[in-house]
Amino acid sequence: MIEITVGISAAVKAYELFRKGLDAGKEIEECSAQVKSFFKAKSKVEAVVQKAEENDQLDSLYAAIDVVSELEQLEKMQEKIKWRYINAGKSLTWQRILREQQRIEKKRAAKLIRASNESASENELIKAIGLVFIFLVLGLGAAAAILYFILTSGGSDA
Numbered sequence: 712m713i714e715i716t717v718g719i720s721a722a723v724k725a726y727e728l729f730r731k732g733l734d735a736g737k738e739i740e741e742c743s744a745q746v747k748s749f750f751k752a753k754s755k756v757e758a759v760v761q762k763a764e765e766n767d768q769l770d771s772l773y774a775a776i777d778v779v780s781e782l783e784q785l786e787k788m789q790e791k792i793k794w795r796y797i798n799a800g801k802s803l804t805w806q807r808i809l810r811e812q813q814r815i816e817k818k819r820a821a822k823l824i825r826a827s828n829e830s831a832s833e834n835e836l837i838k839a840i841g842l843v844f845i846f847l848v849l850g851l852g853a854a855a856a857i858l859y860f861i862l863t864s865g866g867s868d869a
Contacts, residue, residue, distance in 0.1 A: 715763075718756035719781045725749035726788045729795075739799045746792060750812065753785050 725748035732742040760778055796805035 714759045715756055715778065715781060718752050718759060719784070722749050722752035722756065722785055722788065725752060726792070729792065733795055739796060739801055739804075746808070749788065749792065750808075753789065754815075756781070756785065 725745045729742045729745035729749065732745065733739065760782065763778070793805055796802060796808075
């Protein structure tokens, strides 16, 4: 959960630098590095939270409350950034930023699905190879048993 705290701190710092830059009279384009840092930190936090949820690491109500409140804090900061863009007459730029964020998230999701499918197909291949090996050993054992019976029964009749 330390990763979440570090990510939240990075996002808050980026947001504060963004806000201070605009309050000091900088143009919104001059503060794009802080916006990038904010989104990068937010993305990392969301990834860590998702991983924690998938692995049942949010084992207490306390941890869940922390995660929910921190994610809400990030959403509020993102909303404030959005309104700074809109108030600066850059609503189209903000929309492009959100579209790019969605594109990146879809790309990552597709990559995870591909990796999962590749892992599943590798597991199936390993199972198939294992079954072939088992049947090969059983077939060789049966052939050896038949050959043994032929040789041992054939020698006593003559």
